[in-house]
Amino acid sequence: MKGGVITIGNEILKGRTVNTNAAEIGRVMYFSGYEVFRGIVVPDDPQEIAYAFRECLNVCDVIISSGGLGPTFDDMTIPAFAKAFNLDLKLDDYYYNRIKESFSRLGLPMTEERKKMAMIPENSTPIENNVGSAPGIECTIQGKRVFILPGVPAEMRSMLKVIGKKIKLSDSFYSEKSIVVKGIYESTISPLVKRIMREHGNDVYIKTHPGMENGVSVIEIEVSAKSKREDEAEKNAENVLKEIEEECRKLSNP
Amino acid sequence: MKGGVITIGNEILKGRTVNTNAAEIGRVMYFSGYEVFRGIVVPDDPQEIAYAFRECLNVCDVIISSGGLGPTFDDMTIPAFAKAFNLDLKLDDYYYNRIKESFSRLGLPMTEERKKMAMIPENSTPIENNVGSAPGIECTIQGKRVFILPGVPAEMRSMLKVIGKKIKLSDSFYSEKSIVVKGIYESTISPLVKRIMREHGNDVYIKTHPGMENGVSVIEIEVSAKSKREDEAEKNAENVLKEIEEECRKLSNP
Known part of the structure; x- marks a missing residue:
C-alpha cells in the first residue's frame, strides 16, 4: 500500500519553514x-491544492496533508479540496459551538473567520484538535483515505498520533536499522550493497548515506526490511546489517 | 517567473531525513x-523521477533538483532524466579523469560505480563539485533551465551558491520582514491582513504564523514585498509592517 504526503x-516552498x-x-x-x-x-492556491490531491490520489492509497486550515484568507485547503471533489461544505454545529465558546471565554465574538474553521465537507469526519481551533478532516475519495491536518506542528502532531493507529496495516511491517562505517568509500561499498539486495529480493532495501x-x-548504512510479521522484519534487518558489517570488515582488512 | 524544487x-519520503x-x-x-x-x-525510481521533472516543467521556468547523483545502484537521477527527455548519456573525459585520479590517490581503482558519476547527458553542462565526486548538471529543456544537484547537503550547497547568482533576475526582488505580536489571536488579525493586502495589490503578501x-x-506576522527594484521591495515591506504594527497596537489597546 502506498502513502502520499501533501504540504x-x-x-x-520559499524555504522560510523547513x-x-x-x-x-512520512x-x-x-x-x-x-x-x-x-x-x-x-x-x-486553490487550483494547486486541488492538483496535489488529484496527483496523490492517482497513485496512493492513503494521503495525509498538512497546512491551510486556520482562519486567515490564505487558509483554503478545505474549500479547495471540497470544490475539487464536488463536496458541499456544511457548518458543523458541534465545532461551531466549540469554537464560539472558546473565543467567548476570551471575551471575543464569533466572526466569519472563526466560523470558517467549522465548515466541514460532506461525507467527511472531523478530527479532534486538542491543541488549536480548527478540526482536521477525514474523508474517503475514490475508495482512498484522505486526512487533512493543520500546519501548526503541535496541532498536526496531536492528530497524526491518532491517525497512525487508525491506518496501521496489520500485515505490513517495516524495520529500519543502521551502522556507521569509517574509512571506506560509498563507491567501494556500492557493488556489495547491490549484491546483498539482489539476494534478499524486494523485502530488503539498503541505502548508504x-x-x-x-x-x-x-558512511551510514541503513537497512530497511519489510515483512508481514513484525518480528520477522526486525530479524531480517538485523541479519542483513550483520552481513554488511562482516563484509565491510573484510573490505577494511583485506 | 516560477521556480520548481524536486527532491x-x-x-x-519516509521522513528519515528532513x-x-x-x-x-527554495x-x-x-x-x-x-x-x-x-x-x-x-x-x-526512474519513472517517478521522470514524472517529477515533467510536472515541474509544465509550470516552472527554473527547476532545481537534489539527490540521486552518487555511485550506488539507487543513484539514478541522471539516467532517469536523460531517458525521460531522450538525451544520450556521454562519458565526460574531464570528469572521468578527475574522478579516476582522486580515487587513484587513495590507492583505489576506477570502477563502473565511479565511472557512472562521469556520465553527462548531451546538451548539458557539468557543474563543478568542490566537495564530493559527482558533478551537477545544467540543462535547458523546453526552453526552461534545469539544474540537477547531489543530495549530500554540503555538495548541494556549494553548487547552489553558484546557481543562485546564475539565475538571479535583474528585474524581480523580494524582501521579507516580520514582527511578533503577543496576546492577539490569528482570527482577530485576519480581517486586518486581508484589508491591507487588498490595498497593496499583488506586490505584498502577508502571512501569519x-x-x-x-x-x-x-503570532509572527511576515510581510513579503515584491518589486522591480530592490530598494523599493525593502521599503514596501517595511512600510506595510509598520502599518500592521500600528493596527495591532490599536487592537491590543482599543
Whole structure:
C-alpha cells in the first residue's frame, strides 16, 4: 500500500519553514506499513491544492496533508479540496459551538473567520484538535483515505498520533536499522550493497548515506526490511546489517 | 517567473531525513526573484523521477533538483532524466579523469560505480563539485533551465551558491520582514491582513504564523514585498509592517 504526503503553504516552498511536518507524516506512514511514494508541496492556491490531491490520489492509497486550515484568507485547503471533489461544505454545529465558546471565554465574538474553521465537507469526519481551533478532516475519495491536518506542528502532531493507529496495516511491517562505517568509500561499498539486495529480493532495501569527517569517509548504512510479521522484519534487518558489517570488515582488512 | 524544487530519495519520503535541501533551494530561488511554485518529492525510481521533472516543467521556468547523483545502484537521477527527455548519456573525459585520479590517490581503482558519476547527458553542462565526486548538471529543456544537484547537503550547497547568482533576475526582488505580536489571536488579525493586502495589490503578501507560549497567543506576522527594484521591495515591506504594527497596537489597546 502506498502513502502520499501533501504540504500546503508558501512558507514551505520559499524555504522560510523547513518541512518537518512532511517528515513526521512520512515517518508515521512508513511505520504503519506503507511505502511512502509521493510528496507534493503547493502554494496557498486553490487550483494547486486541488492538483496535489488529484496527483496523490492517482497513485496512493492513503494521503495525509498538512497546512491551510486556520482562519486567515490564505487558509483554503478545505474549500479547495471540497470544490475539487464536488463536496458541499456544511457548518458543523458541534465545532461551531466549540469554537464560539472558546473565543467567548476570551471575551471575543464569533466572526466569519472563526466560523470558517467549522465548515466541514460532506461525507467527511472531523478530527479532534486538542491543541488549536480548527478540526482536521477525514474523508474517503475514490475508495482512498484522505486526512487533512493543520500546519501548526503541535496541532498536526496531536492528530497524526491518532491517525497512525487508525491506518496501521496489520500485515505490513517495516524495520529500519543502521551502522556507521569509517574509512571506506560509498563507491567501494556500492557493488556489495547491490549484491546483498539482489539476494534478499524486494523485502530488503539498503541505502548508504555518505559523509566526511576530517577528510575521512564516513558512511551510514541503513537497512530497511519489510515483512508481514513484525518480528520477522526486525530479524531480517538485523541479519542483513550483520552481513554488511562482516563484509565491510573484510573490505577494511583485506 | 516560477521556480520548481524536486527532491529525490526514499529517505526524504519516509521522513528519515528532513528535507532541508528543498528549503535551502527554495530560499535561494525566492531571493533570486522567483515565485517558488511547486515542490515534488519522489522515490529512487526512474519513472517517478521522470514524472517529477515533467510536472515541474509544465509550470516552472527554473527547476532545481537534489539527490540521486552518487555511485550506488539507487543513484539514478541522471539516467532517469536523460531517458525521460531522450538525451544520450556521454562519458565526460574531464570528469572521468578527475574522478579516476582522486580515487587513484587513495590507492583505489576506477570502477563502473565511479565511472557512472562521469556520465553527462548531451546538451548539458557539468557543474563543478568542490566537495564530493559527482558533478551537477545544467540543462535547458523546453526552453526552461534545469539544474540537477547531489543530495549530500554540503555538495548541494556549494553548487547552489553558484546557481543562485546564475539565475538571479535583474528585474524581480523580494524582501521579507516580520514582527511578533503577543496576546492577539490569528482570527482577530485576519480581517486586518486581508484589508491591507487588498490595498497593496499583488506586490505584498502577508502571512501569519500562529503559536502559543504559556497559554498566550503569539503570532509572527511576515510581510513579503515584491518589486522591480530592490530598494523599493525593502521599503514596501517595511512600510506595510509598520502599518500592521500600528493596527495591532490599536487592537491590543482599543
